[in-house]
Amino acid sequence: MTDAVKINVMSSKAYLKFKTEQEEIHQSEVEEILRGYQKDYIELYGASMQGYNEPKYVSIDLSGLADFTNFRSLKLNGFQYLTEMSLCPLARLKNVRSIDVTVCGLLSMPWDITPLFESLQHVSEDDPVYFQIGSDVSTWLDTNDFWGFTRGSPYKIKYKPLENIQAWEPIHTQLEVVKGRTSHITAQTSVLNGLSLGQYGLLEKDLLELILEIPPDTSIENVKRTLEPVVIETMCDQVETGRSTVGIVINDNFLENAECARLSKLILEIRQEEMERIKLPVLRNRPQWDTFLYTAYGYEILKNLDRKIVNNYSKQNVQTIFDAFKKSGFTVHTLDFSSRDEFKKYQSEVICMSEEMKKHIQMSLGLFRN
Numbered sequence: 001m002t003d004a005v006k007i008n009v010m011s012s013k014a015y016l017k018f019k020t021e022q023e024e025i026h027q028s029e030v031e032e033i034l035r036g037y038q039k040d041y042i043e044l045y046g047a048s049m050q051g052y053n054e055p056k057y058v059s060i061d062l063s064g065l066a067d068f069t070n071f072r073s074l075k076l077n078g079f080q081y082l083t084e085m086s087l088c089p090l091a092r093l094k095n096v097r098s099i100d101v102t103v104c105g106l107l108s109m110p111w112d113i114t115p116l117f118e119s120l121q122h123v124s125e126d127d128p129v130y131f132q133i134g135s136d137v138s139t140w141l142d143t144n145d146f147w148g149f150t151r152g153s154p155y156k157i158k159y160k161p162l163e164n165i166q167a168w169e170p171i172h173t174q175l176e177v178v179k180g181r182t183s184h185i186t187a188q189t190s191v192l193n194g195l196s197l198g199q200y201g202l203l204e205k206d207l208l209e210l211i212l213e214i215p216p217d218t219s220i221e222n223v224k225r226t227l228e229p230v231v232i233e234t235m236c237d238q239v240e241t242g243r244s245t246v247g248i249v250i251n252d253n254f255l256e257n258a259e260c261a262r263l264s265k266l267i268l269e270i271r272q273e274e275m276e277r278i279k280l281p282v283l284r285n286r287p288q289w290d291t292f293l294y295t296a297y298g299y300e301i302l303k304n305l306d307r308k309i310v311n312n313y314s315k316q317n318v319q320t321i322f323d324a325f326k327k328s329g330f331t332v333h334t335l336d337f338s339s340r341d342e343f344k345k346y347q348s349e350v351i352c353m354s355e356e357m358k359k360h361i362q363m364s365l366g367l368f369r370n
Contacts, residue, residue: 017061021081026055041073041098059084066092073098088170091115091177114174165194168223169216176212184208185360192231195224200235200260201248204357207234232259239263244353245270245296246361271296278350279335283343286313287334289321293365294351294358301328303365 018026042065058081065071066089074090075098076082090096096116165171171191178187184206191211192198210230214223236259239245245267248254255261274295281288289310292298301324302310309317325332337343351358 017064018055018057019059019061020055021058024055026057041075042071043075043077056081058082062086062089065089069093070095072096073100075100086170087113087115088173089115091173115170115177163194164196165191165220168214168218168220172212172214172216175208179208179212183356183360185356186364189360189364192227195220195227197224197228197231198247199249199251199254200231201238202244202246202357202360203231203234204238204243204354205234207231232257235260236263239267239270242270242352244294244357246294246299248296267296274350275330279333281337281343281346282334283337283340287318287321288343288347290358290362291347291351292325292332293361294353297328297330298325299361301325301330307365 020026057079060076060079060082062085071090071093072095074096171194175187175191185202185204188207188211189198189202192200192203207227207230211227214226218226235248239248240263248267250260250264250267255264275297278291278295281291289298289302293302302321305321305324309320322332335346337346
């Protein structure tokens with residue numbers, strides 16, 4: 001194999017694995033090469049650069065790097081056929097500071113940096129992380145309050161929910177990393193959505209321990225088969241105790257389950273009642289629309305509006321929001337407040353939802369954040 005692998009880490013022998021278009025697996029030994037103190041890096045040169053007859057590598061397995069605790073920097077060059085490379089093997093490496101893949105096929109695909117959540121939490125202004133990738137960087141965790149990155153100048157990482165999970169092991173690895181470091185609601189909601197179990201709504205109960213009990217080598221079908229009854233039971237308990245119905249989708253698939261069908265009428269009654277009962281707080285002439293964001297119908301209405309409209313308090317934008325509610329069949333009545341304490345007290349009385357759930361809703365939609 002003509003790929004050159006250069007690495008400066010302290011580790012026993014390990015291998016990087018490369019898969020070709022023909023499903024052939026090649027591997028290269030990861031050698032120890034000392035290049036100076038704290039300058040540990042990996043530099044890979046794609047065989048496709050050596051000639052047209054060389055293998056076209058479509059994926060790289062970085063599992064061989066999992067124990068290389070000094071690893072700091074990854075550079076790929078010439079892998080123009082690359083379509084897949086998970087960063088999960090780097091999940092527990094706390095020194096990762098640089099990723100450069102500007103000259104390879106990954107330019108066309110969004111990078112998921114969720115596996116680097118733990119190490120990137122340690123980034124400071126004098127020790128920035130550099131991503132030279134030429135494409136979107138995304139994560140299925142909410143990052144807006146945590147990370148500022150450098151790519152010429154500071155920029156934000158895009159939140160991109162998981163969709164159509166194909167393998168459980170990488171998700172399990174990432175959950176182990178982020179557990180306790182981010183909202184359990186954010187993490188479990190992302191996973192349930194990716195498993196097509198998001199129709200049961202946003203769940204306040206912490207299910208992460210149960211989810212992590214599912215072995216990493218479990219098939220996706222069995223993961224779903226294990227989780228769905230628990231998710232349904234949790235949703236039913238949440239609804240029957242008068243808590244949030246946000247995100248629950250009542251459709252034919254939902255109604256196929258006897259318990260879900262039994263609760264469907266109650267869910268609709270709760271949603272209608274909260275829209276009739278809750279008034280729009282106005283604090284110092286500014287409508288506090290986030291109160292309706294925590295209701296099921298209000299959540300859907302506000303989610304579908306342009307964020308610039310919802311987050312701006314101009315007279316025109318406020319009227320646009322009123323019109324959106326009216327178009328959906330709801331008349332919004334206002335209630336004036338002179339102090340934030342009074343407003344918060346009212347909101348806590350009319351909205352039965354944890355502060356963690358409220359924060360998740362705000363963060364996931366990017367709305368009403370101060």
